[in-house]
Every structure is written in C-alpha cells, then in structure tokens.
Amino acid sequence: MKKNMSAIGVSAPGGKVAIISDVHNNEVNLKKVLDFCAREKIAALICCGDLADAETLDFMCDHFAGEIFYTFGNMDNDHLRDFEFVPTYKNAHLFKNHGEANIDKKEVAFVHFPQEAKQLAESEKYDFVFYGHTHKPWTEVVGQCTLLNPGNVTGDFYPPTFAIWHTESDKFELVRIHSLK
Helix, strand or coil: CCCCCCCEEECCHHHEEEEECCCCCCHHHHHHHHHHHHHCCCCEEEECCCCCCHHHHHHHHHHCCCEEEEECCCCCCHHHHCCCCCCCCCCEEEECCEEEEEECCEEEEEECCHHHHHHHHHCCCCCEEECCCCCCCEEEEECCEEEEECCCCCCCCCCCEEEEEECCCCEEEEEEHHHCC
C-alpha cells in the first residue's frame, strides 16, 4: 500500500480515465478524443503537458465536463504557464512541474518529462506515473509502479494515440485517434 498523500482525491465513475499528452494545438484530434470520452462516459482526464497555448486549454475545458488534471510541458507558451493570466476553470487542476491525485484510491503522479517520471516511479510513493514528451506510447513497471506514456494527440513522429485506464482492473487500452469517428 502506498503512502497516503495530500493529493486531490477523485472518483472515476464508470472506472475509466483518459490519459493524453502532446496535443500541440491540434484541436481536430483533441476534439476526437473528447468526443470519445463523452461517448464512453469518461469522468476524468489527465494531460501530461504540451497543449501549447491557453486557447487549447480553454477548448479542452469547454468540451470535457469531467475533472481535468494538467501539468505543463516544454512547448507550452509563457502565457499558458503564467498562472496570473490563465483563468480559473471549474473542472481543471493545473500543476507547474508535476501533479498528484488519488484516483479510485490509487496514488497517481503525472509529469511531462520521462526522466522525472522515472524518478517519481522510483520514489515508491505512487501506484501509477504518467508522462509525455517522447510522443511514443510506452509502458513499463518500476518496482510496484506502472509507468505509462500515452503517446501523442498531435500525430508528430508517431501516429496519434491516447490511453484509457480502466481503474477497476488497472488495465490500460491504447486508442488510435485516426480510428475514431
């Protein structure tokens, strides 16, 4: 059992959480992801950075009714990173370096960079650590922690993908965005 942290606690009704990263302002693909989430009644979304600008964050918040957890990436512009100018969203929790949440009684961390993700996983504080940056879907186990990269929404370097975490079984599903309608 992991140490209980002072993270945001969330229940995921239906037991599904979407994990995305590296949107890079691709609202066409992001809309496909959010439409899928609506159809599948996904109540929480974790984004591991690189939306790129505040307008894309606005778009995501306007088109996703559930809880959003967002940590910044290296390609997020300064306006998005400046908390003084980013509006407060009723459904979004923003984190400058890495975020933490307790989702369905599991300790979760999310960050943009793989090196930091590995360090978080090695800390033995988390059940799951999610990250982005490489655009490549990847999963591995570090000690008792599952480390996962959902790929990228934008479709740069690798086909556009995201992951669904089934919290009741702790299984992950990779979804190819081009196969969505």
